[in-house]
Amino acid sequence: xxxxxxxxxxxxxxxxxxxxxxxxxxxxxxxxxxxxxxxxxxxxxxxxxxxxxxxxxxxxxxxxxxxxxxxxxxxxxxxxxxxxxxxxxxxxxxxxxxxxxxxxxxxxxxxxxxxxxxxxxxxxxxxxxxxxxxxxxxxxxxxxxxxxxxxxxxxxxxxxxxxxxxxxxxxxxxxxxxxxxxxxxxxxxxxxxxxxxxxxxxxxxxxxxxxxxxxxxxxxxxxxxxxxxxxxxxxxxxxxxxxxxxxxxxxxxxxxxxxxxxxxxxxxxx
Amino acid sequence: xxxxxxxxxxxxxxxxxxxxxxxxxxxxxxxxxxxxxxxxxxxxxxxxxxxxxxxxxxxxxxxxxxxxxxxxxxxxxxxxxxxxxxxxxxxxxxxxxxxxxxxxxxxxxxxxxxxxxxxxxxxxxxxxxxxxxxxxxxxxxxxxxxxxx
Numbered sequence: 001x002x003x004x005x006x007x008x009x010x011x012x013x014x015x016x017x018x019x020x021x022x023x024x025x026x027x028x029x030x031x032x033x034x035x036x037x038x039x040x041x042x043x044x045x046x047x048x049x050x051x052x053x054x055x056x057x058x059x060x061x062x063x064x065x066x067x068x069x070x071x072x073x074x075x076x077x078x079x080x081x082x083x084x085x086x087x088x089x090x091x092x093x094x095x096x097x098x099x100x101x102x103x104x105x106x107x108x109x110x111x112x113x114x115x116x117x118x119x120x121x122x123x124x125x126x127x128x129x130x131x132x133x134x135x136x137x138x139x140x141x142x143x144x145x146x147x148x149x150x151x152x153x154x155x156x157x158x159x160x161x162x163x164x165x166x167x168x169x170x171x172x173x174x175x176x177x178x179x180x181x182x183x184x185x186x187x188x189x190x191x192x193x194x195x196x197x198x199x200x201x202x203x204x205x206x207x208x209x210x211x212x213x214x215x216x217x218x219x220x221x222x223x224x225x226x227x228x229x230x231x232x233x234x235x236x237x238x239x240x241x242x243x244x245x246x247x248x249x250x251x252x253x254x255x256x257x258x259x260x261x262x263x264x265x266x267x268x269x270x
Numbered sequence: 271x272x273x274x275x276x277x278x279x280x281x282x283x284x285x286x287x288x289x290x291x292x293x294x295x296x297x298x299x300x301x302x303x304x305x306x307x308x309x310x311x312x313x314x315x316x317x318x319x320x321x322x323x324x325x326x327x328x329x330x331x332x333x334x335x336x337x338x339x340x341x342x343x344x345x346x347x348x349x350x351x352x353x354x355x356x357x358x359x360x361x362x363x364x365x366x367x368x369x370x371x372x373x374x375x376x377x378x379x380x381x382x383x384x385x386x387x388x389x390x391x392x393x394x395x396x397x398x399x400x401x402x403x404x405x406x407x408x409x410x411x412x413x414x415x416x417x418x419x
Contacts, residue, residue, distance in 0.1 A: 024358070028315065084313060086398050101315065101398070147356060195320050195392035196403035239406075243390070246325035262322060266406035269319065269350060269391025270303055270362050270382060 005074045014074045020107040025148035027102055029114035031141035033122045034095040039133040043096070044089055053128040054087050057098075061085035061121030065102050065113040075112050080104050083113070085121050098122055099144070109151075111143050187211070187257035189221060194264035201234045210257055218242055219251040221261060239266050271346070272330045274321060276353040278360060285365050288345045295344050297371035299378040301364045307357035310404060311397040317404075319352045319361070322390035326350075333384040337366075340380065340417075341373035348381065350391065380417050387414040 007013045035043075042048050050056070062083045069077040082103040087096050100117035102110040122138045129136060146154040187210040193203050208228065213220040225232035242249045243262045255261060271288075281302045289295060307314050334346050347365040355361060364381050368374040393404040 026315075026356075084398055099398075101313075194322055194390070195394075199403075243322070243325055246322070246328060248388075262325070264322065264390065265392065265403070267387065267390050268393045268404040268406055269321070269389050270386040 012074060014076070015108075017076065017107040020150070022105055022107055023148045024105050025103065025108070025110050025146075027109060027111040027114040027146040028099060028144045029111065029118045029142060030097065030099040030144050031118040031122055031138065032090070032093075032095045032097045033125050033136055033138050034093070035129060035136045036133050037091070037094045039129055039136070040089060040091065040094055040096070042132060043129060048129055049131050050128045053125060056128060057087070057121045057124040058085045060124035061098070061100055061117040064120030065100065065117040068113045068116040071116060072112055076108050078104055078106060078108065078110065078113065080110065080113060083117060085117055087121075096125060098125075109146060109149050111146050115141060115143060189213075189255055189257070190260045191221070191225065192260065192262040194262055196265045197234070197240060197263055200237075201231045203229070203231060213255075216254055216256060217251065218244065218249055218253050218255060218261065221255055222251070235263060240264070241266060271348070272327060272334065273349045274323075274326050274330075274352060275349065276351065278351070279349050279363055281360065281363055281365075284347050284349065284363060288347050288365050288367055292344065292367070294369065295367045296369045297374040298365065298367040299371075299374040300366075301362075301378050301382055302360050303362040303382075305355050305357050305359045305361055309395055310402065311395065311399060313398040314357065314395045315398065316354055316356050316396040318354045318394045318396070319350075320392045320394065321350075321352050325390050329389045330385065333381055333388060336384065337377045337381050341368060341377045343368050343373065343377055346377070346381070348385070350385070350389070352391070383410070383414040383417065386410045 004015050005012055043053050046052065062085055065080060065083045069075045080102055083100065085098065085100045087098055090097055098118050098121045100114045100121065102113040102117065104110055118141050122141070126136055126138065142156065143154065144156045188207045189210060191206050191208055193201050198204050206228070208221065208224055212224045212227070214223065222232070222235055225235065240263055244253050244255055245260055281300055285298060285300050289298060305317055330348050330350070334348060337343060337346065343366060345367040347363065349363040351361050362385070364378050366374045366378040366381065368377065387410050394401055395404055
């Protein structure tokens with residue numbers, strides 16, 4: 001690994017990209033600006049003296065991305081095909097989260113453009129709000145993802161964690177669980193909630209004792225689940241499908257000891 | 271041949287593999303589904319495909335068996351990817367070979383219609399304004415019903 005902006009004598013130089021093949025490049029960066037809760041509230045309701053803060057900061061970020069080569073000495077001037085700058089008001093942490101995505105079909109990466117867009121959007125937020133709050137702090141400006149080009153794709157770890165395929169499991173995305181085993185002595189049914197239903201109910205897997213069912217079918221299981229935890233009331237919201245031992249089932253399908261019953265939303269593959 | 275995998279695939283190579291050593295095949299139809307950068311929300315930057323391991327494979331096998339019962343097919347390949355995918359990435363491949371073109375066209379269309387309504391895959395899209403689970407489409411169900419008559 002070497003620094004591409006240094007030549008053999010260690011002097012700064014611009015990398016010749018004429019011979020690199022064109023490819024679709026995209027980079028996303030993020031950062032945030034922390035402020036007092038009162039400042040964030042003013043920003044949210046549009047009560048700041050300089051006017052629409054987020055719209056101005058968005059334009060500032062987009063303009064900055066286009067002019068990155070004027071600011072960073074060895075950056076090439078790029079014809080970006082897309083720049084987006086987005087904001088999320090995080091009231092819990094009293095800050096504005098800023099994300100920027102840049103794209104082009106070309107020969108160089110666009111991560112400097114995305115990072116510049118985030119930085120300048122944050123600086124503009126500071127400028128727009130400084131009349132009421134001088135203690136604001138800009139932080140965590142960083143590259144989240146970069147795709148295309150010879151050096152390969154990059155995903156910051158939190159993003160990489162999302163990349164793991166989510167299969168059935170307890171709670172968090174990316175975790176793979178082999179499922180709760182039923183206790184040998186007590187007959188029971190293993191229940192899985194998948195995809196959107198798992199997130200909506202906050203339940204991945206649960207074992208239900210067979211003798212807690214008044215009727216030994218899927219409807220009886222649903223009733224027992226609702227008795228177990230009120231979150232399972234959500235099984236009646238929207239269209240929820242069911243499979244017993246991985247075969248599509250209905251409310252009247254019988255269930256018995258060691259069965260695996262999965263509840264899930266309508267499928268959306270392909 | 272049915273595969274559920276994280277890795278990408280080469281549609282051309284899969285078609286060649288399916289045809290290798292065969293001279294009785296008169297028609298091959300290949301469909302590749304790709305990730306679009308717009309869907310329910312604009313600016314989709316990625317999607318994560320979740321599935322139900324075990325049931326996914328048996329559901330795909332049942333769909334292919336159904337197709338083989340309806341048309342005289344020489345060979346079928348279905349590959350569906352899971353995990354995180356970006357715009358332009360291939361998601362699904364269906365290759366169908368038969369002695370005659372009509373069977374190959376129709377069976378490929380049928381397998382995709384049934385896959386979209388019966389195989390346990392779920393898409394979560396990551397867009398500029400947040401993540402969301404993709405909802406089912408009525409048009410997918412009406413497409414699948416065409417084959418029930």
